[in-house]
Amino acid sequence: MSSSRMLLRTLVIAGLSALLVAPTGVARAEPSVGELTARIEKSSTELERVVESYNKLNEEIKTNKQTAARLHAKIGPLEAQTTQSRADVAKLAATAYKTGGLRTAEALLEPGSGSLMDKLSTIDQVTRQRQERIAGFTTNQRKLLDEKARLDATLARQNAQSRTITATKKKIEQDLAKLYDLRREAYGRATEAPAPRPASSAASPASTAAPAVSGAAGTAVRYAYGAIGKPYVWGGDGPDGYDCSGLTLAAWRAAGKSLPHNAAMQWNATSRVSRSALRPGDLVFYSGLGHVALYVGSGQVIDAPSAGRNVLKRDMNMMSIAGYGRVG
Known part of the structure; x- marks a missing residue:
């Protein structure tokens, strides 16, 4: 084997040996306290945004609960009014069926006491009362359906927010764990020590x-x-x-x-x-x-x-x- 080939083979073997004994990763310097502090500040800012979004959801859920309570309070009387209106309309329908519809009007027009104008006025009044009852039933029913639709929408929104808040809480807890690890690495503890409390307000320093x-x-x-x-x-x-x-x-x-x-x-x-x-x-x-x-x-x-x-x-x-x- 030629000397040049022998030299090449030696270099290759030496290179492989160096690779085998070399560390698997490039050595890195540990992050400085300043670098860790910068990461902590960044993580804290991001976490605070998530916390504030959690707080906002909580406030919205409170508002929706209050809205739902008000709607429930309104729906109760509306249901009672609608039930009564339905009963009145059903009674009118039953009466009309039994009397053949126009028999009341015919009876009023038969010879007897009272003028024709009085009798016609009575018919008009009865007709108006029936129409008002039917219109009342329709209005109450529409109000009831509208309020129930609003309540359903509010409850659906509230349920969606509750699901979101659960996911947000989980993220906050995960982010907190990472942040506390960074603080331990930088400062030796996850949280600041509680500040000493003065025994009385008179003993408080001017700064506090x-x-x-x-x-x-x-x-x-x-x-x-x-x-x-x-x-x-x-x-x-x-x-x-x-x-x-x-x-x-x-x-x-x-x-x-x-x-x-x-x-x-x-x-x-x-x-x-x-x-x-x-x-x-x-x-x-x-x-x-x-x-x-x-x-x-x-x-x-x-x-x-x-x-x-x-x-x-x-x-x-x-x-x-x-x-x-x-x-x-």
Whole structure:
């Protein structure tokens, strides 16, 4: 064998040996805390959108249940009226059958007491009464059928939403598991440690003491300050945990005002104000209306940030702002 061929064979064998002993995959550096944090932020934003869609479905189901209850309440009396109208019409039909239809009119026209005009007037009145009864039956029956159709549509919509909400809940739980794994990898634990609670409001540091705000807005602001350090809980509206719209809902509920449990719905339920007119107690909405926070003054908001974190006070410009809302 020639020396060049021997050299080629040696190189091939050496190459194969290197492949056999080489690791099966390319070694990769572990992701840095900064990279993990970026992934956590992205996952948290996506998860919050899903949570808010879950909250919206819940609000719609509540509305549909209320609508169904009102329809049920209306259908009961309508059924009774329709049954009575049906009985009246059946009685009229039976009477007409027994008397041969026109015998009553013939009897009225026979010689006897009363003028012809009086008798004709009586016939007209009887005819009108019969027509009114028949028309009443038709109207009641139509109303009943319309209300039943509305109820059926409402219940069908509610059932579809219930199925969707079950699927959405499953997705949230799957997304949460992934997010918590990322947080463990980055920070050593899935959730932030609960913030220490001061023994009394007098002992609260200035950074966590609620400002003096009067009226209902003051009640909402004080409630939000009291929630600082409590955990984010998806679908939560207190008192042990909150998601973003659950916190603003609970704060204003304490002040006697009702808000839906969804950021986009809260946008629709509040009046628009400018940034320059912003007052403590107003709501700050973020781009896509997927997040909402309570303004507490001095450019600060209190919000429930995302899964794994606690309610906190922070700069209102932490994300792109969509607008501002005032609770009426």
